[in-house]
Amino acid sequence: MDNSAVDHHMNGSNEYLVFTLGKEEYGIDILKVQEIRGYDTVTSIANSPEFIKGVINLRGTIVPIVDLRIKFHLGNVTYNQFTVVIILNIANRVVGIVVDGVSDVITLASEQIRPAPEFGSTLNTEYIQGLGTVEERMIILTDIEKLMTSGEMMLVESVAV
Template identity: 60%
Template sequence: MQSNVPALRKESRAVATGEYLTFKLGDEEYGMDILKVQEIRSYEQPTRIANAPDFIKGVVNLRGVIVPIVDLRIKLRCPTAEYNSFTVVIVLNVRNRVVGAVVDSVSDVLELSKDAVRPAPELNAGSVDTRFITGIGTIQDRMLILMDIEGLMSSAEMGLMDAAVAA
C-alpha cells in the first residue's frame, strides 16, 4: 500500500491539483501551493536595499531571520501597486529559504480536483512570460491563475537564491 503513495503525489503534482492559497493581484485571482506558505502577515514597510530591482522592496526581520520582500504586483507588471489595509505579505519557504511576497489581498484556501485544472495557455507572444503558470483552475464562477511560486522565487532573474540552491 505504501508503494502507491509516491505515485499519487507524483500524479497530483503533474496535473497541478491540490490545495491552493488564493490571492489577488489587481483584478486577477491567483493560486499558489499552500505547502509553500509559512504564514501571512500584514504589510510593513521593509528596509530598502540600495540598487535592488524595483520589485524587491527590501528586507524585514522576522523573528531573527532577515527576509527579502518581493512585490509580486510589480514583478508581474500589474497596473498599480497601492498599499492599503488589505495588502499582505505571504511568507514563503522556498527551497529552504524564507521569502516574502506582497499581494493585494488573500482570499481563501481552495482544494482543486484534477477536473478543475486546465493546462496553462501556450502563448507565442515574446512579451508574455508563462513559465511560472502551472495551469488555470476553475471553481464555480471563479478562474484562478495557478503559479509555480517556487520556480518564480528561485529563478535567476529574481536573484534571491544562489545558482546552486536554485538548481
C-alpha cells in the same frame, strides 16, 4: 479501515492559497506558505531591483520582500492596512511576496485543473502550472517556487547575507 485520506491524496487533489493581483486570481501550493501578515515597513537594500522592496526581520530571519504587483507592472501600487504579505518557504529560504489580497484556500481535484494556454496573463507561462476552475472562477495556478528561484528574481544571490 478507512482509506479515504489515502484516496484523497492519490487523486491528486491539492490545496491552494488564492491571492489577487490586479483583476486576476492566482493560486499557490498551500504547503509553501508559512504565514500571512500585513505589510510592515521594510529595510530597503541599495541597488536592488525595484520590485524587491527590501527585507524584514521575521523572528531573527532576514526575509526579502518582493512586490509582485511591481514585478508584473500592475499600475498604482499602494500600501495600506489591507496590503498583504505572504511569507513563503521555498527551497529552504524564506521569502515574502506582496499581493493585493488573499481571498481563500481552495482544494482542487486534478480534473478541475486545465493546462495553461498561451494567453495574455501578466505571468510568463513557464511559471504557470495550469488553470484551476471553481464554478465561475479561473485561478492561475503558479509554480511559486520556480518563479522565486528564477534568475530574473535575482533573489538567490543578491540577498544572501
